[in-house]
Amino acid sequence: MPKLVVKNLRKVFGTFEAVKDVSFQVEEQETLCLLGPSGCGKTTTLRIIAGLEVPTSGEVSLDGVLVNDVPPQKRQIGLVFQDYAIFPHLSVFENIAYGLRVRKMSETQLRTKVHDTASLVGVENILDVPGKRLGLSEMQRVAIGRSIALDPKLLLLDEPLSNIDAKARERMRAELGKLQKEIGIATVYVTHDQLEAMTLADRIAVMRNGLIEQIGTTSEIYDSARTLFIANFIGSPSMNLIDCELVYNEERAILKSGDFALDVTEFADTVKGRSKEKELVLGIRPENISLDIEKTDPKAIEAEVQLMEPVGAKSIYHLKIGGLTALAKGHPMPEVNVGSKLWATFNKDKLHLFDKKTEEAIV
Amino acid sequence: MTKTIVRYLLLIVVSIWTLAPVTWMVSLSFKGPTEWYAPNLIPKQPIVDNYISLFIPTNPIGGSFFFTSITEPITKPLINSLIAAGLGTLFAVLVGFLAAYGVSRYRAGGTFVIFFTLLTRMLPGATFVAPLMVFYSSIHFIDTYPGLIMLYTAVTLTYAIWLMKGFLDEIPPEWEEAALLEGASPWTVLRKITIPLTKGGLAASALFIFILNWSEFLFALVISVTQVTTLPVQISKYVSAVGRMYGTEASLGLVATIPSVTLGYLIQKHLVTGFTFGRIR
Numbered sequence: 319m320p321k322l323v324v325k326n327l328r329k330v331f332g333t334f335e336a337v338k339d340v341s342f343q344v345e346e347q348e349t350l351c352l353l354g355p356s357g358c359g360k361t362t363t364l365r366i367i368a369g370l371e372v373p374t375s376g377e378v379s380l381d382g383v384l385v386n387d388v389p390p391q392k393r394q395i396g397l398v399f400q401d402y403a404i405f406p407h408l409s410v411f412e413n414i415a416y417g418l419r420v421r422k423m424s425e426t427q428l429r430t431k432v433h434d435t436a437s438l439v440g441v442e443n444i445l446d447v448p449g450k451r452l453g454l455s456e457m458q459r460v461a462i463g464r465s466i467a468l469d470p471k472l473l474l475l476d477e478p479l480s481n482i483d484a485k486a487r488e489r490m491r492a493e494l495g496k497l498q499k500e501i502g503i504a505t506v507y508v509t510h511d512q513l514e515a516m517t518l519a520d521r522i523a524v525m526r527n528g529l530i531e532q533i534g535t536t537s538e539i540y541d542s543a544r545t546l547f548i549a550n551f552i553g554s555p556s557m558n559l560i561d562c563e564l565v566y567n568e569e570r571a572i573l574k575s576g577d578f579a580l581d582v583t584e585f586a587d588t589v590k591g592r593s594k595e596k597e598l599v600l601g602i603r604p605e606n607i608s609l610d611i612e613k614t615d616p617k618a619i620e621a622e623v624q625l626m627e628p629v630g631a632k633s634i635y636h637l638k639i640g641g642l643t644a645l646a647k648g649h650p651m652p653e654v655n656v657g658s659k660l661w662a663t664f665n666k667d668k669l670h671l672f673d674k675k676t677e678e679a680i681v
Numbered sequence: 682m683t684k685t686i687v688r689y690l691l692l693i694v695v696s697i698w699t700l701a702p703v704t705w706m707v708s709l710s711f712k713g714p715t716e717w718y719a720p721n722l723i724p725k726q727p728i729v730d731n732y733i734s735l736f737i738p739t740n741p742i743g744g745s746f747f748f749t750s751i752t753e754p755i756t757k758p759l760i761n762s763l764i765a766a767g768l769g770t771l772f773a774v775l776v777g778f779l780a781a782y783g784v785s786r787y788r789a790g791g792t793f794v795i796f797f798t799l800l801t802r803m804l805p806g807a808t809f810v811a812p813l814m815v816f817y818s819s820i821h822f823i824d825t826y827p828g829l830i831m832l833y834t835a836v837t838l839t840y841a842i843w844l845m846k847g848f849l850d851e852i853p854p855e856w857e858e859a860a861l862l863e864g865a866s867p868w869t870v871l872r873k874i875t876i877p878l879t880k881g882g883l884a885a886s887a888l889f890i891f892i893l894n895w896s897e898f899l900f901a902l903v904i905s906v907t908q909v910t911t912l913p914v915q916i917s918k919y920v921s922a923v924g925r926m927y928g929t930e931a932s933l934g935l936v937a938t939i940p941s942v943t944l945g946y947l948i949q950k951h952l953v954t955g956f957t958f959g960r961i962r
Contacts, residue, residue: 368858368862391861391864391867393862396862397858399858399859400855401855403859405856406878407878416863420869421864461859464859464863465863468864
């Protein structure tokens, strides 16, 4: 039985429809990430699950029980807020013990529980520090500790890394991932950072304008984006998207955009079956364009290097291909300079084609 | 450097501005009737008769007898003031806090109701006197404690709501929501999270309202006849056939500041956080 079931959730604030129709499930021990740009309704969805907002319509079930009418204090859900909401007037110990005290747990039991939780999240040596003196990383751990001390059925995290500078974020993301594995509670994680989603989630639900555009495992979302928006949103550097026209030349199908042309005869039947439009968008991720100094593949296209960015073991090449610019990611080639001519081969298995009007994926 | 000098000069001016009348009151309260109109700050013949006459109305001051309508010592007006101002403040703070909480957290009443509360302060109090008299006499509230307390609560409620709304707005709702998700009931959240975090502001608001009530004169004068005379009304009664008794008025004025000053001193620690508007984060 799924831990959490959200069915046809809708939330209207005045005239603004924040959440239009959202349905998903979270399995035991699974981490589902709600990913989307700000204002897409992901935080509202989270707050509805927590019981802090009342949905306009739709259902939320925990462990198979409908909880729409259960107030937040009785839902047994842990929530880590964006700015952690550590009680400033209480010590770390009292912050973690808060929910246990509310439940009137005996003092000895409470001490054991707080110490166990504190050592799990790594704050056992700062238990006496008052909440207002904590650093961000400590706050994050205490916030998680506080929300898991009650053994919640579900853990919700609302953009827990968004207030942290880039460098610390990387470290805290890794720590969070490790913690998550140790805790093993079904989790819903809200973020606008695709990298966070890719590294921390088992499955991702990409949200936009109050709707889920696609839900799937991280590799499904990455490799077979269902819409142009997702293709553009996921991945860093993002996917090359080229506006093209599909032209039939005798038996061959060719995507044309100015001087750029790509033979896509193998997809012609699929395209015909799914869209009558001629205006298409070609999508290809930078790592799926391979570069060669010699023309080894007969289908390779000539490209000129405009800029190179070394990123660790890989390099990002800014290419000019037949009047278009595209990014390619590959091994550094010391002999290549700005202005060098290279031969680019598009990996056809990883090609995406989108209908320009509906923005939906065809291939 | 010049900045510091300007700052000190300003502080000195403000200090003189506020302390000069108080100093004059202290001086006046130790003077005999012959010196009441004299410009000297240090009394030539210091006496404590002014203070004695507060408790023994027939006591001569500096040798001369003053015949007034006052027959009772100030103990009753003092107790009246404590009851009216104290309970008025308590109710205003209680009701005001809950109202402010509703407005701050749930936008209760929308934007209009909170603005509407200001209307009661947009007219001079004297405007309300006549209708209030008619209303109070029809419900027999004239010269009674409930009458005075209810009026003080109503009049200061606006301040209570607006002041405390300011302090509550400073508290991010996430703290309360976090406590709620920890299983605390809304009342527990209020008691364990919201009030401890806003106590500085609450104390400052309470003191401010107490001072307003404590020094209120117009309504007290209108409502009280014999039973609920408050200290400000009592001060106004020190009039004799030959003129106002400035020394006695000054001495009672000084005595009357004691409760407010003591209260302010006791909650000094909270006032600092209160008047700097929270800054708890």
